[in-house]
Amino acid sequence: MRPFVEAQSVHRAGTRRVICTLSLVVLVAAPLAGGNAQVLTQPYIGTLSYTTASPAGDSKDFANNFSWLGFTVEGDWFARKNLSTGFIVGWQEIYNEKNGDQFTFTNGAVTGRTYKHLEALPILARARYWTGSPGETFHAFAGLGLGTYWVKQTVDVGIYTADESHWHFGVAPEVGLLMVTGYGVGWTLNARYNYPVAAGDYLSGTSNAWSYWGFGIGLTYTH
Amino acid sequence: MIGRSTFGIACLAVVTVACYPGRSVDATSEFVSVTTLYDQAAPFEAVKKYALPDTVLYVPKKENEEVPAATQTAILSAIRTNLNALGWTEVTNARATPVDVYVVAAVTSTTYVGWVYDYWGYWGWYPYWPVSYGASTNWYYPPYWYAYSYTTGTVVLGMIDGRPAASNGQRAPLVWSAGVNGVLDDAATNITIATAGINQAFQQSPYLSAGVQ
Numbered sequence: 192m193r194p195f196v197e198a199q200s201v202h203r204a205g206t207r208r209v210i211c212t213l214s215l216v217v218l219v220a221a222p223l224a225g226g227n228a229q230v231l232t233q234p235y236i237g238t239l240s241y242t243t244a245s246p247a248g249d250s251k252d253f254a255n256n257f258s259w260l261g262f263t264v265e266g267d268w269f270a271r272k273n274l275s276t277g278f279i280v281g282w283q284e285i286y287n288e289k290n291g292d293q294f295t296f297t298n299g300a301v302t303g304r305t306y307k308h309l310e311a312l313p314i315l316a317r318a319r320y321w322t323g324s325p326g327e328t329f330h331a332f333a334g335l336g337l338g339t340y341w342v343k344q345t346v347d348v349g350i351y352t353a354d355e356s357h358w359h360f361g362v363a364p365e366v367g368l369l370m371v372t373g374y375g376v377g378w379t380l381n382a383r384y385n386y387p388v389a390a391g392d393y394l395s396g397t398s399n400a401w402s403y404w405g406f407g408i409g410l411t412y413t414h
Numbered sequence: 415m416i417g418r419s420t421f422g423i424a425c426l427a428v429v430t431v432a433c434y435p436g437r438s439v440d441a442t443s444e445f446v447s448v449t450t451l452y453d454q455a456a457p458f459e460a461v462k463k464y465a466l467p468d469t470v471l472y473v474p475k476k477e478n479e480e481v482p483a484a485t486q487t488a489i490l491s492a493i494r495t496n497l498n499a500l501g502w503t504e505v506t507n508a509r510a511t512p513v514d515v516y517v518v519a520a521v522t523s524t525t526y527v528g529w530v531y532d533y534w535g536y537w538g539w540y541p542y543w544p545v546s547y548g549a550s551t552n553w554y555y556p557p558y559w560y561a562y563s564y565t566t567g568t569v570v571l572g573m574i575d576g577r578p579a580a581s582n583g584q585r586a587p588l589v590w591s592a593g594v595n596g597v598l599d600d601a602a603t604n605i606t607i608a609t610a611g612i613n614q615a616f617q618q619s620p621y622l623s624a625g626v627q
Contacts, residue, residue: 299449302449304445
């Protein structure tokens with residue numbers, strides 16, 4: 192444990208803002224590059240999503256609080272008309288703050304205001320099956336992502352902080368709906384179960400599977 | 415407790431909120447933590463009499479400086495109230511009347527110095543950048559890093575087994591300890607935090623009255 196201001200984490204705020212700014216630039220510029228292409232007939236479809244998350248499993252036990260802070264950048268290339276392969280890169284933060292939280296151990300206890308924080312960075316390859324035909328407005332899809340998650344667990348108690356981070360193998364099944372609004376641009380809604388397989392030696396002294404349900408709304412374009 | 419570092423506390427809050435989304439730090443008391451440790455073999459249920467020295471010391475010792483009298487009084491009073499609530503009896507002359515445990519208290523403090531990154535200042539500076547950059551002699555680097563400091567204080571409580579058999583001719587064993595740790599503020603706030611923390615230390619140590627289960 193160490194005072195959290197010594198964690199040198201202040202750089203993260205600036206970095207996070209730069210990332211957000213760049214993401215907004217992509218959000219605005221990307222659809223313009225899409226022209227009037229149609230879904231399922233063009234080789235590439237890209238989506239920038241704002242994501243929320245509901246913690247599950249170990250994540251729920253650790254910080255049971257709905258997350259409103261996350262995003263993903265996703266791209267898919269169509270191998271066939273209804274089948275695409277692609278990638279997911281994202282960021283999700285799950286956190287919970289509580290007064291008077293207490294940790295007990297074999298010969299004592301510590302009590303204080305706690306702040307529990309999970310940061311998850313999924314980097315996944317995925318495949319999606321799409322319904323419908325070119326020219327239709329709605330396309331439902333189901334997909335499965337496989338890849339890695341980097342997860343950082345942080346616990347603050349009073350002025351002290353402790354953190355631990357590890358890489359996990361992970362899977363992410365999903366379902367969703369794409370609504371094409373014209374000019375090759377559309378909106379995507381999806382629900383994805385993120386399951387980083389248990390790994391690491393986290394602050395509790397055990398390995399953890401920091402799973403969460405992700406719910407995203409994204410702007411999609413084809414190119 | 416001693417000292418005051420309002421700017422440091424403000425910066426600490428800024429750093430906290432900047433690095434941790436959703437975290438709200440509204441008062442110094444929110445930085446407080448109470449830690450207790452105990453000897454699992456200690457027979458707390460057999461303790462009947464205790465001695466409490468009348469002084470709270472600085473650790474390490476400070477030359478020509480003592481813990482303020484009001485702070486000492488508040489800390490000792492909180493300890494005494496909690497010990498009496500356990501059903502234990504205070505002995506004022508431990509040389510004349512043997513006691514089961516001695517309870518001692520001390521105060522320690524540490525000052526931290528750090529830097530805070532004011533990204534709002536960065537965005538405020540940015541729109542003027544092209545102008546200054548164009549006139550290269552007027553170019554300046556944005557002052558969005560600020561130094562700050564804050565001081566933490568800890569009230570340390572110790573309980574020493576005073577029975578001759580316990581020491582067995584060696585150093586008397588420490589059977590319970592507690593630390594109330596937080597960021598220092600004004601004297602009145604420090605006392606409030608310290609006494610609340612002492613109460614919490616006893617509350618999270620039920621084995622002191624019931625014995626180790």
